[in-house]
Amino acid sequence: MYRKTYAVIDSEKLKRNTKEIIKKYSKYNYYIAVVKNNAYHHGIKIVNDLIEAGINYLAVSSLEEALDIRKINNEIPILVLEPISLEFIDDCQMNAITLMIENLEELKKLNEKKLTYPQKVHLKIDSGMNRLGFKERTEIKEAVKIIETNEKIVLEGLFTHFATSGRNDSYYDQQLATFKELTKDMHLKDIPIIHIDRSLTFVSHKKPSFVTGVRLGIVLFGFNGSIKPTKNIKGKLSNLKRQFVLKRNHISESILENHLKLETAFSLYSTVMSIRTVKKGEIVGYNGFYKAKKEERVATLPIGYADGVTKEFQNVAINGKKYKIINDAMDMLSVLVDESVKIDDKVEIFGETISIKEVTTKLNINSYHLFNLISNRVPRIHKDKEKEIEIKY
Ligand SMILES: Cc1ncc(COP(=O)(O)O)c(C=O)c1O
Numbered sequence: 001m002y003r004k005t006y007a008v009i010d011s012e013k014l015k016r017n018t019k020e021i022i023k024k025y026s027k028y029n030y031y032i033a034v035v036k037n038n039a040y041h042h043g044i045k046i047v048n049d050l051i052e053a054g055i056n057y058l059a060v061s062s063l064e065e066a067l068d069i070r071k072i073n074n075e076i077p078i079l080v081l082e083p084i085s086l087e088f089i090d091d092c093q094m095n096a097i098t099l100m101i102e103n104l105e106e107l108k109k110l111n112e113k114k115l116t117y118p119q120k121v122h123l124k125i126d127s128g129m130n131r132l133g134f135k136e137r138t139e140i141k142e143a144v145k146i147i148e149t150n151e152k153i154v155l156e157g158l159f160t161h162f163a164t165s166g167r168n169d170s171y172y173d174q175q176l177a178t179f180k181e182l183t184k185d186m187h188l189k190d191i192p193i194i195h196i197d198r199s200l201t202f203v204s205h206k207k208p209s210f211v212t213g214v215r216l217g218i219v220l221f222g223f224n225g226s227i228k229p230t231k232n233i234k235g236k237l238s239n240l241k242r243q244f245v246l247k248r249n250h251i252s253e254s255i256l257e258n259h260l261k262l263e264t265a266f267s268l269y270s271t272v273m274s275i276r277t278v279k280k281g282e283i284v285g286y287n288g289f290y291k292a293k294k295e296e297r298v299a300t301l302p303i304g305y306a307d308g309v310t311k312e313f314q315n316v317a318i319n320g321k322k323y324k325i326i327n328d329a330m331d332m333l334s335v336l337v338d339e340s341v342k343i344d345d346k347v348e349i350f351g352e353t354i355s356i357k358e359v360t361t362k363l364n365i366n367s368y369h370l371f372n373l374i375s376n377r378v379p380r381i382h383k384d385k386e387k388e389i390e391i392k393y
Helices: 011-024 036-040 046-052 063-070 086-094 104-112 137-149 171-182 199-204 233-248 356-363 367-373
Strands: 006-010 030-034 057-060 078-080 097-101 119-124 153-159 193-195 213-216 266-271 274-278 296-301 315-318 321-328 333-337 346-350 380-383 388-391
Touching (some): 006 011, 011 046, 057 063, 086 097, 104 119, 119 137, 315 333, 356 367
Parallel strands (some): 030 057, 030 213, 057 078, 078 097, 193 213
Antiparallel strands (some): 006 266, 274 296, 315 346, 321 333
């Protein structure tokens, strides 16, 4: 690494998270890690940590992402969550990629292909998200018939996707009912993997008996979605109000608090590259956005909006103390510092002193967006018990 701006990805924490989830929710046969978008920008190297800790299936968005994973893991089954054009069926077959099938036309086209190897498919049911999936019971019935008559197409999985958490709304219940209705003609027991939940719906609802798998995304990266009830009067009142709303709208009971002990594994650092003293009235950076109110000490850091970090982050931490960001640019940030700060000091953008929660609150975004902001220009240092490896994506 030449430019000292980097993310540290702690693989031990990711392994602990995975083991904790599997230990506390042990009734599934398939733990499917959703590792799209470069494993939520943690870097795909982490898939081998997740697998070591118990993950036995992966899911990604595209064939590109699936094939990137194949470069580092040849065995783990991979499901692509979006349709793949059948002109690439050979790439799927050669790399043992599981296809999702979301409409009859695509299945008919697949049925006509001369497949070299058995092709695993998961049927997607549109229970109300209205993005992808079968919406008609008759079409699902026909799809099953086609699969049954083609020995090269293997119905390994059945799934759907929830639009809401169902904690305070009835849409989860409606989607679940729709899923059951649409799949009434299927022999669910004969399908090895039935997966309906994502992280937040998984921790918020009891596992339906027919479900055998779960798709785990953000929970693996340290977010358990738990809400602790406050014991003061305000908390009690808000709980009473919630119970009333649930009853009035016939919303089934859900779980707000869980005791999953998870850690975030993604920290971001830079370095003090230069320090100067500016006089009262001098500006710092572009456009005179910051004007010194008195004689001040300004540190310049080699990190900017091209890396995903802007002045809206508000603070950085140096030696455990927070300092204010006063201006930003594509590649640099300016920070007000005191006499204790020296050139080459390590700067934390988030990590030990500044939590991810603190940053997402300031930016008014969620953790998915924060991870996504940190661009692939930032090398990821993949750290485990024995070594640290720098990875450029
Ligand atoms: C189909 C599907 N399943 C599961 C997930 C994982 O979601 P989460 O990170 O909330 O667990 C995603 C993520 O976008 C998804 O698109």
